[in-house]
Amino acid sequence: MIIRIDLESDTPIYNQLTNQIMEGIATGELKPGQALPSVRALASDLGINLHTVNKAYSILKDSGFVQIHRQKGAVVQAGGMPPADLAFEERLERELRPMAAEAVGRGMTEERWLALCRQAFEQLHARREGGTI
Amino acid sequence: MIIRIDLESDTPIYNQLTNQIMEGIATGELKPGQALPSVRALASDLGINLHTVNKAYSILKDSGFVQIHRQKGAVVQAGGMPPADLAFEERLERELRPMAAEAVGRGMTEERWLALCRQAFEQLHARREGGTI
Amino acid sequence: MIIRIDLESDTPIYNQLTNQIMEGIATGELKPGQALPSVRALASDLGINLHTVNKAYSILKDSGFVQIHRQKGAVVQAGGMPPADLAFEERLERELRPMAAEAVGRGMTEERWLALCRQAFEQLHARREGGTI
Amino acid sequence: MIIRIDLESDTPIYNQLTNQIMEGIATGELKPGQALPSVRALASDLGINLHTVNKAYSILKDSGFVQIHRQKGAVVQAGGMPPADLAFEERLERELRPMAAEAVGRGMTEERWLALCRQAFEQLHARREGGTI
DNA sequence: GTGGTCTAGACCACT
DNA sequence: GTGGTCTAGACCACT
Structure with a gap:
């Protein structure tokens, strides 16, 4: 999944990141159980701060979209997404x-x-139909 | 029109204010040409600083919802709202x-x-139909 | 000469007035020696404050475009315009x-x-050629 | 780049500042992508308040001459100046x-x-040709 | 360390 | 009395 950060946007980077991961989950591009990149890897990939990625992951954990395992890192929530x-x-x-x-x-x-x-x-939903590996 | 500011909210006060005035205009509770309270009066009413009200009014002016007459104060845009x-x-x-x-x-x-x-x-729209006393 | 005041403009009213009278002099629409309306008449015509007209006339006097006679009121400078x-x-x-x-x-x-x-x-200059009485 | 503020002038300080930065951009003394001083640094340099510098930077941002990165500060717009x-x-x-x-x-x-x-x-343009050390 | 937001208080221009 | 400008000082979010 490709993530684009706009450093000039008014939206804080951690929000942009949270939103895009949530979109990935919504479209199914990110499958339940799938591992997200490590904080370190994603931060270096995007050229942003470790703390920023960490904050995004924490928000996703708090709202029930991902689980954080001490060893495996962040994983898309497998058993049942958080309800509306x-x-x-x-x-x-x-x-x-x-x-x-x-x-x-x-x-x-x-x-x-x-x-x-x-x-x-x-x-x-359209993107969900298409399906990217 | 009753305005409620939530000092605990993480939406900045000036945004809360801008939003609520925009709602008032949308519902028709605030009529075109109608005068808004002076920045000082509204600030003291809401228990907030006059600069905060000023910022909200400036945003509404810049987006075309109100006009600011230097001495008469702010009035709801009379001739033609900004287009969508x-x-x-x-x-x-x-x-x-x-x-x-x-x-x-x-x-x-x-x-x-x-x-x-x-x-x-x-x-x-419903509120618009209703009418305010 | 027709003067238009935009009450919603950012330009102070006395500046708008000064500029338009200066334009009138520049185009020749206002002739040397011609009397301007009385402060009172112009203010009431334009629906603005006496003091505002007064301020405009004072600026024009200070920069040498009009003379102010105690009885006749403001008159466009007759003998020689202020030099560039x-x-x-x-x-x-x-x-x-x-x-x-x-x-x-x-x-x-x-x-x-x-x-x-x-x-x-x-x-x-174009307007100067045309000439309005 | 040397900026001079005239505290006696009736041009507001934030306008003087905006104008001079715009001149710097026009002459090329300030290059696209170049960082401006932080609001605090410039304010203390010029002996004025940080809010005044902030206002100038905001105007330059709103008219498209600089970008403001929340943590890096203000930089001269890199890709494409605002058109005439x-x-x-x-x-x-x-x-x-x-x-x-x-x-x-x-x-x-x-x-x-x-x-x-x-x-x-x-x-x-001349200053642009000249180049700055 | 950076800008964003908010407060408190002041003087000024305009009307 | 109105908004416009400016100062001083504070805390916060983001990185």
Whole structure:
């Protein structure tokens, strides 16, 4: 899986990393049980700091997407992904609200808004169909 | 219009403020041409610093939602809100992507995802219909 | 002569007013010896504050473009306009420098830059030819 | 590069700073990719507040002349300066107009006006040719 | 060590 | 009375 870090982005590097790994898991590019690169290897690959990779892995562990074994390192959660529970839905709502508000304020139609939301979701599924080893 | 600031949140105060004013504009609670409180008044109301309010107002000005008259203070943009142009759609896509990825990763169905997206949009329109006293 | 004030502009109103009167003098729309409207009349016409008009007139007086008679009010300088002396050229240079710098930084060609400078100058002369009473 | 701040000037300090850095970029004294001093270092060098430097850097960032890397600090935009697009030309026209008006009002010839405009442009290019040690 | 955010407090220009 | 600018000083996130 190819990860691209934009050092000039406003998004902190550890967030970019977390997001992209989560996308990899969502598309199935990263399979349950699959090992992630070691913190050291990934940091050197991407030319970023050890701590930054570590922080991303910790967040993924805390939200239940990966497990961290003392020896094997980080592994994509094998038995059951974390559920889309109420707490997650509430967070989603909280994050969607300001985006929807700006869309409404700019006069975007509900159809266009939903089309963009659908597109964001289906792009991940599409990649899931394709399948990369 | 009631504004609530969560000092514990890790969303910066000026962002919380910007978002809520944008919601007010989206729902129509804040009418085009309507005056916003002066930076000093709002800051003291919310118990925050005047510079923090100032930053929120500046962002709203730069994105075209309010006008700042040097002596009269800030008023909601009267003639034509900023359009939902390509740049905005691209930003929206960029922001929706990681949220969709986490939803997919957590096994949320596309139906549920779209329901939440629709809900976020329609809640604003609903409030718009309702009208404020 | 028609004066338009943009209350939403970043340029202070007294500057807008000063500039437009100076343009009127430059194009000849305002003739030497011609009386300007009274402070009171102009302020009420434009819907702005007395003090604001007063400040504009004072600046024009200080730079030698108008004379202020206690009874007749403000009159366009009759006997000889203020010269484009060294002090003025130095001020011009100081103001042109940052604009030229940004133009160069943005890759504008010298031809284009000079075309815009020429245009700004000739538009005033063109209006001078036409002549409005 | 030597930066001089005039605390007496009525041009805000952050504008003086922005202008001088832009001149540095225009002349090539500041090379693409080159690091600017940290806000703290420059502020202490110039004897001004760090927030003032911050504001100048933010303006340069927003207009595309520098990039701000959260931890590395500010660097001159490397890949492609912001273009001299229509919006910039319109701004230039708006700023040139009152200067041209005053020049005409003071009886400056078009030749002299253009000579000063050319000089402002070429002085930057000249410095560019020269090269800095 | 870097910029980002926030506070507190001041003076000024504009109206 | 309004926003604009500036200072001084603090804590935090990121690396």
